[in-house]
Amino acid sequence: MSHNYPFIKDLLPHGSSMVLLDQIEKFDGDTIICIKNSSDDCLGSCEYLDSYWGIEMMAQACGLLLALKHLQTSNHDRKQSGRLVLCKNLFIKCHLLPRKTTLTVQAVLEMEGSIGLNLFDCSLCVGEDVYLRGNLSLLIT
Helix, strand or coil: CCCCCCHHHHHHCCCCCCCCCCCCEEECCCCCEEECCCCCEECCCCEEHHHHHHHHHHHHHHHHHHHHHHHCCCCCCCCCCEEEEEEEEEEECHHHHHHHHEEEEEEEEECCCCCEEEEEEEEECCCCCCEEEEEEEEEEE
C-alpha cells in the first residue's frame, strides 16, 4: 500500500540542502523507515561517507517520526525544533558508509518524555547488513 507522506523538507527545520533523507517508506506511529539513495548530493561525490553522516540521518529519521506524530494529533503544522542531545550504545560496523547504494534508516520511539526529551532505538542498514545502531535522545522545543 502506497502512502503519500508530506515532503521531508517540509517536516524538518533544516535548510533543504541539509535534509539527508530522500523518502519515508513506512510510518506506523512509533516506528519510521526512511530511505537515502546514496548518490552525488550535498555530501559530495566521494566513494564513501563518514559514519557521523549516518548518525545525522538517524537523528533526522527521529525528527520525522515526531513530526508525523505531531501532525496526527495537532491542527497546525508548525515545525518543531529538535536537538540531538545524546547518542549512546553506538555500534559502528565500519567508519565509512558505502555510496551509490540505498541506505535504510529506521527509528523506533522507545520513550516519549513529557518535557520534550524523547528516546529512540535507531539503525542504518545496507540491505540486511547493519552499519550503525544506537540509542538517540532528542530534545524537542
